[in-house]
Amino acid sequence: MSISADLLSILACPSADHAPLRLETSGGGAEQLVCTFCLSRFPVSDGIAVLLADEAVPGPNGLGNAAGTSAAAGGPATAEGADAG
Numbered sequence: 001m002s003i004s005a006d007l008l009s010i011l012a013c014p015s016a017d018h019a020p021l022r023l024e025t026s027g028g029g030a031e032q033l034v035c036t037f038c039l040s041r042f043p044v045s046d047g048i049a050v051l052l053a054d055e056a057v058p059g060p061n062g063l064g065n066a067a068g069t070s071a072a073a074g075g076p077a078t079a080e081g082a083d084a085g
C-alpha cells in the first residue's frame, strides 16, 4: 500500500508549522513522510501515515523548527528533492 497523492495533499506536519509533507522511500523500500519545513520524518505503517510527534524523527533543528536556516556541523549533505505537481 502506498499513500495516494490526494491523501498526501491533505496531510500536514503535526508540529506547529503544519507544513505539507512529501513522500519518500528509503533504500530498503520503507516509506516515510518528510515535513517540507522542519524536515522531520514520520513513519508509514501499512499505508497509514503515523503523524505523531512521539513517532517522529525530528529534523536537524527539531520538530517544528525550520531546517537549513543555520549551519549544522558534521551532518551528511542533503539533497533537495524536486517538487512534484
Ligand SMILES: [Zn+2]
Pocket (backbone or CB within 6 Å): 013, 014, 015, 017, 018, 019, 035, 036, 037, 038, 039, 040, 063, 064, 065
Ligand atoms: Zn514540520
